[in-house]
Amino acid sequence: MRRILKYVILDIIKNKTIIAYTIMLALFSWGTFALEDNVSKSLLSLLNIILLIVPLMSVLFATIYVYNSSEFIELLVSQPVKRSKIWNALFTGLSISLIIAYLVGAGIPLLLFSDTGTALIMIAAGSLLSAIFVAVAFLSSIITRDKAKGIGISIMLWLYFSLLFDGLVLFLFFQFSDYPIEKIVVLLSALSPVDLFRILVLLQLDISDMMGYAGAVFEKFFGNQWGLLISFTLLALWIIIPFYLSLKKFKKKNL
Amino acid sequence: MRININLARKLVFIYCLVCFVHQHSLSTILYVGEKEQFSGIKKALAASNNGDTIIITKGIYKEGNIVIDKSVCLLGRDMPVLDGELKYEILSIKKDSVTIKGLRLQNSGRSAMNDPGAIKIYNASYILIENNYLHNNFFGIFLQYATHCIIKNNTLKASQKEEYQSGNGIHCWKSDSLQVIGNRIYGHRDGIYFEFVTHSVIWRNIAHFNLRYGLHFMFSHQNAYITNYFKSNGAGVAVMFTKKVIMINNTFEENWGDAAYGVLFKELSDCYLSGNRFYRNTTGIFFDGSNRITAERNLFKSNGWGMRIQANCMDNKISRNNFMGNIFDVTTNGTLTLNEFSENYWDKYEGYDLDKDKIGDVPFHPLSLFSVIVERNPPAMLLFRSFMVSLMDKSEKIVPSLTPETFVDNKPCMVPHDI
Amino acid sequence: MITIKNISKQFGRLPALNNLNLELRQGECIALIGPNGCGKTTLIKSILGMVLPNEGTILFNEKDIRNDNEYRRSIGYMPQIGRYPENMTVGQVIDMIKGIRNSDEQTDEELYDQFEIGNMLHKKMRTLSGGTTQKVSAVLAFLFSPKVLILDEPTAGLDPIASEILKNKIIKAKSKGCLILITSHLLSELEGVASQVIYMQDGKLIFHQDVKALKTATGQDTIAKSIVQLLKRDRA
Numbered sequence: 045m046r047r048i049l050k051y052v053i054l055d056i057i058k059n060k061t062i063i064a065y066t067i068m069l070a071l072f073s074w075g076t077f078a079l080e081d082n083v084s085k086s087l088l089s090l091l092n093i094i095l096l097i098v099p100l101m102s103v104l105f106a107t108i109y110v111y112n113s114s115e116f117i118e119l120l121v122s123q124p125v126k127r128s129k130i131w132n133a134l135f136t137g138l139s140i141s142l143i144i145a146y147l148v149g150a151g152i153p154l155l156l157f158s159d160t161g162t163a164l165i166m167i168a169a170g171s172l173l174s175a176i177f178v179a180v181a182f183l184s185s186i187i188t189r190d191k192a193k194g195i196g197i198s199i200m201l202w203l204y205f206s207l208l209f210d211g212l213v214l215f216l217f218f219q220f221s222d223y224p225i226e227k228i229v230v231l232l233s234a235l236s237p238v239d240l241f242r243i244l245v246l247l248q249l250d251i252s253d254m255m256g257y258a259g260a261v262f263e264k265f266f267g268n269q270w271g272l273l274i275s276f277t278l279l280a281l282w283i284i285i286p287f288y289l290s291l292k293k294f295k296k297k298n299l
Numbered sequence: 300m301r302i303n304i305n306l307a308r309k310l311v312f313i314y315c316l317v318c319f320v321h322q323h324s325l326s327t328i329l330y331v332g333e334k335e336q337f338s339g340i341k342k343a344l345a346a347s348n349n350g351d352t353i354i355i356t357k358g359i360y361k362e363g364n365i366v367i368d369k370s371v372c373l374l375g376r377d378m379p380v381l382d383g384e385l386k387y388e389i390l391s392i393k394k395d396s397v398t399i400k401g402l403r404l405q406n407s408g409r410s411a412m413n414d415p416g417a418i419k420i421y422n423a424s425y426i427l428i429e430n431n432y433l434h435n436n437f438f439g440i441f442l443q444y445a446t447h448c449i450i451k452n453n454t455l456k457a458s459q460k461e462e463y464q465s466g467n468g469i470h471c472w473k474s475d476s477l478q479v480i481g482n483r484i485y486g487h488r489d490g491i492y493f494e495f496v497t498h499s500v501i502w503r504n505i506a507h508f509n510l511r512y513g514l515h516f517m518f519s520h521q522n523a524y525i526t527n528y529f530k531s532n533g534a535g536v537a538v539m540f541t542k543k544v545i546m547i548n549n550t551f552e553e554n555w556g557d558a559a560y561g562v563l564f565k566e567l568s569d570c571y572l573s574g575n576r577f578y579r580n581t582t583g584i585f586f587d588g589s590n591r592i593t594a595e596r597n598l599f600k601s602n603g604w605g606m607r608i609q610a611n612c613m614d615n616k617i618s619r620n621n622f623m624g625n626i627f628d629v630t631t632n633g634t635l636t637l638n639e640f641s642e643n644y645w646d647k648y649e650g651y652d653l654d655k656d657k658i659g660d661v662p663f664h665p666l667s668l669f670s671v672i673v674e675r676n677p678p679a680m681l682l683f684r685s686f687m688v689s690l691m692d693k694s695e696k697i698v699p700s701l702t703p704e705t706f707v708d709n710k711p712c713m714v715p716h717d718i
Numbered sequence: 719m720i721t722i723k724n725i726s727k728q729f730g731r732l733p734a735l736n737n738l739n740l741e742l743r744q745g746e747c748i749a750l751i752g753p754n755g756c757g758k759t760t761l762i763k764s765i766l767g768m769v770l771p772n773e774g775t776i777l778f779n780e781k782d783i784r785n786d787n788e789y790r791r792s793i794g795y796m797p798q799i800g801r802y803p804e805n806m807t808v809g810q811v812i813d814m815i816k817g818i819r820n821s822d823e824q825t826d827e828e829l830y831d832q833f834e835i836g837n838m839l840h841k842k843m844r845t846l847s848g849g850t851t852q853k854v855s856a857v858l859a860f861l862f863s864p865k866v867l868i869l870d871e872p873t874a875g876l877d878p879i880a881s882e883i884l885k886n887k888i889i890k891a892k893s894k895g896c897l898i899l900i901t902s903h904l905l906s907e908l909e910g911v912a913s914q915v916i917y918m919q920d921g922k923l924i925f926h927q928d929v930k931a932l933k934t935a936t937g938q939d940t941i942a943k944s945i946v947q948l949l950k951r952d953r954a
Contacts, residue, residue, distance in 0.1 A: 047814055047817030047818055047820075048814065048817075048818065050814075051803075051806055051810050051811075051813075051814040052803070054805075054806065054810065055803040055804070055805045055806045055810075056805075058805035059804070059805055082601065082624055085624060088684055091684055092684055092686070092689065095684075095685070095686065096686055112801075112804075113803060114801075115797065115799060115800065115801035115802075116801060116802055116803055118763075118768055118797060119795070119797060119800065119802075119855075119858075120818070121766070121767065121768050122766045122767075122768065122790060122793065122795040122797075123790060123815065123818045123819065124787050124788050124789075124790040124791040124818070124819065125787060125818055126787055127787075206685075206686045206687075207686050207687050207690070210682050210685045210686070210687040210688070211687050213681070213682060214672070214679060214682060214687070217676050217678055217679050218676060221675075221676050225678075226678055229678060229681060233681065238685075239681075239685070242684060242685060243681065246683060246684065251603075251626075251680065251683060253555055253556050253557050253559075253581050253603065254581060254603045254604075254626070254673075254677075254680050254683075259557065259677075259678075259680065260557060262681070296770060298727075298729070298763075298768070298769040298770060299763065299768040299769065
């Protein structure tokens with residue numbers, strides 16, 4: 045597995061799309077930090093960009109990469125290696141490469157310009173987000189053999205997590221505004237890795253005081269070390285579950 | 300004739316001078332201290348007459364409750380310490396024209412029954428309390444039925460952790476014509492507390508890190524608050540049920556918390572605010588049931604909400620202020636808007652100025668859709684900075700549908716006002 | 719060496735293999751032929767474990783290949799179209815496969831030398847022509863001196879010289895006692911190489927015969943002609 049992993053990473057980090065992605069992230073981050081004198085404001089702008097671009101890039105790139113590697117995967121399967129090792133190596137390789145791109149592009153300016161705590165949370169969560177959407181991509185690319193369909197599914201999932209899910213939450217807020225639904229919403233937010241990430245960063249920026257009671261519930265839940273641990277566990281689950289499902293399917297797949 | 304008048308004037312002047320000196324020569328100076336004439340303050344007080352000066356030399360005095368019932372001047376030399384041993388009210392002033400200067404007053408009694416303070420004024424006028432250092436007291440300086448008093452350049456520090464264990468720094472009740480100037484208040488319950496206090500000036504005070512409010516007043520009409528500094532108080536500043544207040548050039552900073560406000564205006568009317576600065580508060584100003592308030596040339600910067608105006612507010616004029624870097628500049632919970640915005644600078648304004656008169660050519664709607672949603676449904680703040688909310692706000696900017704059309708600044712400024 | 723027992727495979731409703739039985743012995747060079755979509759590739763992929771049959775078993779040296787991957791150590795596979803990660807260099811691909819095999823045996827670098835792969839180790843896979851990519855695939859298939867060689871359209875896209883080199887290599891391997899399975903559309907390519915012919919249609923086995931026996935039975939002198947003859951007779 046390590047052999048395959050090494051060459052997969054070597055292949056991906058030389059990929060032009062990944063290089064462009066890294067440069068774009070770097071431009072955005074340096075740009076927002078340089079143009080805005082208020083660090084927390086630039087963190088918020090950066091957060092917006094990261095929340096949109098990191099998932100989209102990760103899911104699209106990984107989906108296309110998996111489809112383009114189908115013949116390569118066949119070649120690997122004809123070798124004396126377990127299928128799970130191949131799938132693992134591809135997943136790890138893609139995740140690591142995208143995380144490297146994120147770290148180089150956004151991580152360095154974050155560490156330089158913002159306070160260490162917030163920077164570390166954003167780096168950790170952004171890296172997890174990259175891996176999560178690679179896992180999502182693996183799932184959608186194993187569901188169908190058709191590349192166009194697979195990319196479509198990936199984009200739909202991205203759209204769901206970035207946009208539709210929030211719409212749903214807002215709808216719930218209004219529908220049940222007469223009931224104490226704050227705690228339920230806390231649970232609900234765990235159902236979208238993008239939201240979980242956003243809320244983690246917002247809590248770092250003291251926004252919770254503006255959410256009234258819900259903010260207090262959130263602060264209580266996510267503000268302490270246990271909450272942080274739980275949220276990162278949840279984010280990790282978002283990697284493990286889709287990937288495990290895809291792996292199960294890949295083991296039985298006809299190539 | 301002319302010479303005579305001049306001469307008469309001179310004579311009158313000399314007579315007055317003689318009278319003045321004569322009167323002074325009648326008053327005596329009493330010294331208190333270990334090696335002095337009087338070993339205790341109480342003994343000196345007993346021996347004194349109206350108009351005498353008592354000079355307290357360096358030392359620690361634990362004399363329980365000292366009642367000042369003569370018009371004397373109490374001067375500390377080298378900051379003598381008057382200790383209340385956590386049992387007594389230290390100084391009780393019950394006579395007009397008393398001066399307290401240069402003392403260190405510490406460890407007053409603690410009781411919610413009779414609210415002991417380090418210095419308490421009962422029913423007296425023309426009191427001057429200046430340059431004292433008050434440490435670890437329940438109430439600091441407590442005035443009731445006091446008029447024409449000056450509280451100046453005192454430092455008050457307390458270190459209680461809980462509100463109920465703590466009294467207010469400068470607490471005034473049913474008083475008139477006070478001057479509270481240049482005091483520093485730290486760690487009390489409320490920094491400055493006024494109830495039924497009128498015609499007073501509050502100038503150049505600093506109230507920071509108090510447990511509840513930096514400044515808290517109610518039913519206190521026609522006072523002026525000038526160049527005070529309120530920072531990081533538990534709940535900021537709250538003022539209620541009052542008319543005709545003037546607030547100029549004050550700073551309200553870092554009052555961050557669920558129920559903390561730069562200033563909370565509850566049932567205030569006919570007030571004038573100018574040149575005040577609001578930095579990094581959860582809410583800069585919260586207007587609740589407040590009418591006919593003019594707010595001009597104030598700065599709202601980096602707050603959660605610059606201003607929150609409840610629907611029960613009318614005829615307020617918000618003009619020529621700067622709104623910069625706030626998460627929400629203005630919100631309201633109503634649909635009808637009876638307040639007027641004009642010529643403010645909004646950093647979120649994206650309009651243009653073709654005729655170069657520094658006034659934007661398109662009106663600005665300071666109310667964002669998301670702020671309206673959050674006002675109705677605070678937990679929705681959870682969606683802050685999500686892609687969907689950005690999209691919603693953008694589309695609302697282009698085609699306003701849910702935010703009130705009348706909530707508008709028709710003359711938004713292109714450049715910030717010089718404040 | 720490889721025994722195929724009653725295997726069937728459907729893709730959705732489409733049957734690709736229909737109750738197929740085959741016995742492939744060591745030292746044979748078997749030409750796998752048939753019209754497009756007859757199930758040749760599915761058969762190959764089943765043997766390689768890429769396609770999992772719905773029914774039946776495949777035995778490799780009397781061992782079921784299901785849930786096993788070690789048997790593939792003895793197989794060299796050359797795919798019909800080789801596509802490799804774009805930014806990998808030729809050298810990296812070869813290194814990686816060597817790494818996966820992780821064998822201590824001396825590698826067979828005859829094709830490597832003959833195709834002059836050494837001169838292009840630093841080239842990225844995406845810059846290679848189809849023929850060159852095929853050369854890399856061929857090198858990889860023969861590199862570990864496998865007991866079984868599965869070659870899917872091996873000469874497609876190769877220039878005549880390379881094609882000849884590969885053919886010689888196949889014959890050499892056969893003489894060493896390897897089992898070789900070749901699919902090709904060009905029956906003439908198989909002349910002089912193949913010792914047996916398997917003809918498939920619609921996922922079914924039509925016949926599996928020795929080349930010599932086939933030629934004698936039909937009275938023809940080439941594989942191509944004899945098969946045409948045979949099919950005509952069947953239809954008549």
